[in-house]
Amino acid sequence: MDCKIFLIRVLKKVKVMSTKEKRRGRPPKSDRQKEVIRQRIIASARELFLDEGFEKVSMRKIAVKARCTPTTLYHYFRNKRHILHFLWEELFQQLSDSCVEAVQGYKDPLSRIRRLMTQYIHYWLENKDHYRVIFMIEDLSSPPDEDVNATSIMGRMQGFQILVEAIEQGCKDGLFFYDDMELIWQILSTHVHGIVTSLITVREIQWRPDHELIESSIETTLRGLVNEGHLLKRY
Amino acid sequence: MDCKIFLIRVLKKVKVMSTKEKRRGRPPKSDRQKEVIRQRIIASARELFLDEGFEKVSMRKIAVKARCTPTTLYHYFRNKRHILHFLWEELFQQLSDSCVEAVQGYKDPLSRIRRLMTQYIHYWLENKDHYRVIFMIEDLSSPPDEDVNATSIMGRMQGFQILVEAIEQGCKDGLFFYDDMELIWQILSTHVHGIVTSLITVREIQWRPDHELIESSIETTLRGLVNEGHLLKRY
DNA sequence: TTATTTTATGTAACGCGTTAAATAAAACAC
DNA sequence: GTGTTTTATTTAACGCGTTACATAAAATAA
Numbered sequence: 001m002d003c004k005i006f007l008i009r010v011l012k013k014v015k016v017m018s019t020k021e022k023r024r025g026r027p028p029k030s031d032r033q034k035e036v037i038r039q040r041i042i043a044s045a046r047e048l049f050l051d052e053g054f055e056k057v058s059m060r061k062i063a064v065k066a067r068c069t070p071t072t073l074y075h076y077f078r079n080k081r082h083i084l085h086f087l088w089e090e091l092f093q094q095l096s097d098s099c100v101e102a103v104q105g106y107k108d109p110l111s112r113i114r115r116l117m118t119q120y121i122h123y124w125l126e127n128k129d130h131y132r133v134i135f136m137i138e139d140l141s142s143p144p145d146e147d148v149n150a151t152s153i154m155g156r157m158q159g160f161q162i163l164v165e166a167i168e169q170g171c172k173d174g175l176f177f178y179d180d181m182e183l184i185w186q187i188l189s190t191h192v193h194g195i196v197t198s199l200i201t202v203r204e205i206q207w208r209p210d211h212e213l214i215e216s217s218i219e220t221t222l223r224g225l226v227n228e229g230h231l232l233k234r235y
Numbered sequence: 236m237d238c239k240i241f242l243i244r245v246l247k248k249v250k251v252m253s254t255k256e257k258r259r260g261r262p263p264k265s266d267r268q269k270e271v272i273r274q275r276i277i278a279s280a281r282e283l284f285l286d287e288g289f290e291k292v293s294m295r296k297i298a299v300k301a302r303c304t305p306t307t308l309y310h311y312f313r314n315k316r317h318i319l320h321f322l323w324e325e326l327f328q329q330l331s332d333s334c335v336e337a338v339q340g341y342k343d344p345l346s347r348i349r350r351l352m353t354q355y356i357h358y359w360l361e362n363k364d365h366y367r368v369i370f371m372i373e374d375l376s377s378p379p380d381e382d383v384n385a386t387s388i389m390g391r392m393q394g395f396q397i398l399v400e401a402i403e404q405g406c407k408d409g410l411f412f413y414d415d416m417e418l419i420w421q422i423l424s425t426h427v428h429g430i431v432t433s434l435i436t437v438r439e440i441q442w443r444p445d446h447e448l449i450e451s452s453i454e455t456t457l458r459g460l461v462n463e464g465h466l467l468k469r470y
Numbered sequence: 471t472t473a474t475t476t477t478a479t480g481t482a483a484c485g486c487g488t489t490a491a492a493t494a495a496a497a498c499a500c
Numbered sequence: 501g502t503g504t505t506t507t508a509t510t511t512a513a514c515g516c517g518t519t520a521c522a523t524a525a526a527a528t529a530a
């Protein structure tokens with residue numbers, strides 16, 4: 001019974017939506033209007049984040065800056081993480097820019113990949129609070145935001161593009177043990193990310209000096225990924 | 236002036252403490268008594284954690300179970316993380332046990348290391364909430380607890396002991412590219428940890444199927460760490 | 471007009487980790 | 501006994517993310 005009623009309601013709704021008959025209630029704000037408000041909220045969050053650091057970004061303070069109440073924020077974003085997602089892109093852009101700079105003057109794919117891995121690690125170590133914003137916010141229950149696809153963000157980043165191209169070139173040259181570009185960048189990503197997350201979050205372990213652990217760890221990954229004979233002298 | 240006064244106060248305190256004269260105020264609880272209360276608090280936290288999952292562990296609920304107020308908890312522990320640190324040891328023990336079981340029947344160091352790496356990853360992937368308890372609690376300001384040394388915890392774990400012994404044996408056999416046991420286990424740790432943390436926390440990326448990424452990632456690390464010719468057929 | 475329906479926003483609350491301030495308890499000095 | 505000093509514990513609060521609920525606003529239906 002309930003099922004039937006529900007079905008009828010859904011069908012009515014679909015009919016109304018599809019034929020664009022006059023809706024009954026207050027009309028929703030246009031997508032354009034909504035976007036304006038969303039941007040005002042994001043701008044407030046960014047201002048707080050840049051001015052006073054991540055720990056000052058609270059929903060209540062964002063609301064004050066955006067001239068609304070905290071509840072209104074939840075009308076436009078699922079949760080705090082959802083708002084901060086939009087700041088990710090800017091942080092990734094910084095990372096990307098620093099990576100682009102890091103490969104300047106390096107021509108062969110292997111050197112470029114090595115430089116990118118090194119820079120990735122150093123960027124996060126030098127911006128530990130940015131790292132926490134992105135990787136250490138517990139969302140517990142909520143599923144990942146389907147409208148924020150990190151792979152697509154990364155795809156638009158020049159730094160990631162350079163990595164992909166270097167891997168592509170490497171594959172052509174028979175550089176790698178594997179013949180699968182996606183697999184290769186995922187292996188590289190998990191390994192460098194492991195170094196970053198270990199050094200930042202596992203502070204109870206007495207790690208080797210940063211530079212030693214970083215360099216030997218990266219070289220280990222590259223030796224494991226690159227076919228014998230292709231491993232040139234570094235840099 | 237202030238400095239001088241401070242110095243005098245310190246000296247008085249030291250004198251009193253060292254000569255064991257009668258103290259003026261209410262005497263502190265004995266270390267034994269304090270330990271009893273600490274254990275009661277930890278037991279309450281553990282009960283909540285095991286019965287209802289991590290998200291139910293709140294300072295207020297621990298306090299109720301331990302029959303005191305939340306503030307009292309802060310008399311015996313610096314913060315929530317400090318209490319949960321004592322649960323770490325038990326989770327690490329589970330991990331250790333599963334690792335001990337995983338190497339059963341594997342004799343050569345390389346196979347044993349490979350088994351340990353694989354089991355480490357699978358343990359955390361199968362116990363994601365445990366992973367979050369340990370690695371994803373933001374402590375923001377506070378420095379790492381100096382009285383909880385993860386390396387010493389790990390040292391007492393048989394699973395870690397087996398890893399160290401396997402590395403030791405490997406070094407004797409000339410198995411590894413590096414000749415430094417600590418460096419080797421730290422490289423192994425960061426790499427496997429990178430896989431775990433990526434798969435658990437970076438959900439916005441469409442990762443390769445677990446088994447594929449795990450296996451090729453581990454093999455990459457081992458190829459990079461093990462000298463040519465020593466890399467036997469797997470398992 | 472008035473009633474109804476839907477959207478947008480606000481009010482007040484929940485439980486959270488943590489802490490300042492007050493108070494209770496236990497010792498000594500007088 | 502009465503104060504004094506130190507420790508242990510509680511009370512009450514802060515700001516937090518989030519949400520149930522109420523209300524305002526804007527449209528249609530009658």
